[in-house]
Amino acid sequence: MLLAPLLGLLAPPACLACGRPPGPRDVLCRDCRVALPWLGPGVCARCGLPGRCGRTCPARRLAYDRAWAPVAYAGPARRLVGALKERGAVAAAGLMAAQMAATAPPGLLAGAVLSAVPADPLRRRRRGLDHAGRIAAELASRCDLEAAALLRRRPSRAGRQAGASRRQRLAEGRLPVEVRARAVPEAVLLVDDVHTTGATLHACAVALKAAGVRRVGAVTYARTL
Numbered sequence: 001m002l003l004a005p006l007l008g009l010l011a012p013p014a015c016l017a018c019g020r021p022p023g024p025r026d027v028l029c030r031d032c033r034v035a036l037p038w039l040g041p042g043v044c045a046r047c048g049l050p051g052r053c054g055r056t057c058p059a060r061r062l063a064y065d066r067a068w069a070p071v072a073y074a075g076p077a078r079r080l081v082g083a084l085k086e087r088g089a090v091a092a093a094g095l096m097a098a099q100m101a102a103t104a105p106p107g108l109l110a111g112a113v114l115s116a117v118p119a120d121p122l123r124r125r126r127r128g129l130d131h132a133g134r135i136a137a138e139l140a141s142r143c144d145l146e147a148a149a150l151l152r153r154r155p156s157r158a159g160r161q162a163g164a165s166r167r168q169r170l171a172e173g174r175l176p177v178e179v180r181a182r183a184v185p186e187a188v189l190l191v192d193d194v195h196t197t198g199a200t201l202h203a204c205a206v207a208l209k210a211a212g213v214r215r216v217g218a219v220t221y222a223r224t225l
């Protein structure tokens with residue numbers, strides 16, 4: 001517990017993305033901050049990808065209603081996610097949440113209940129950290145929103161699932177998540193670090209909507225292009 005502050009006194013804090021010393025009280029150096037691949041306002045509200053997808057939107061058949069991320073999953077943003085997930089650098093979650101809060105489209109975060117995409121229990125135990133839950137908690141405290149753990153992973157049955165891809169399991173209706181809360185809010189924003197194919201977000205949204213949630217959105221720190 002005391003080790004981290006002690007090390008902080010001995011060595012200047014290093015940039016979480018490139019390892020060089022940043023300015024005091026900062027977690028990213030100036031070069032990495034400048035190189036963050038911001039997606040900006042010109043993104044599809046449905047899938048979060050740059051441009052207007054229209055009828056070709058890859059999220060058109062997915063259960064969540066909208067998705068947004070401030071940065072592309074590349075460069076320093078990718079390394080920042082790695083710092084949180086692989087090295088347990090919790091300061092990265094604070095920076096991600098601050099950047100999400102500062103750049104979210106108007107109204108996106110208003111009034112929703114945040115719920116982290118639940119991590120695979122095995123990976124979570126190995127990392128010793130619920131990274132999505134950490135981002136959700138940081139975002140909730142910055143935006144004065146409620147964060148609730150509405151979902152949990154279903155225990156995987158190795159025998160039954162061996163050989164079946166995630167896509168197959170989803171297609172067969174075997175969702176990897178289930179709703180753990182007895183009462184659900186009307187609108188939920190799923191929170192995760194990276195939005196890749198959207199398969200897990202979709203599974204979470206299917207489960208939430210089956211439990212009575214009317215609107216499900218997804219906010220992640222980064223979006224795979």
Ligand SMILES: [Zn+2]
Binds near residue numbers: 018032
């Ligand atoms: Zn750096």
Ligand SMILES: [Zn+2]
Binds near residue numbers: 044049052057
């Ligand atoms: Zn789209």
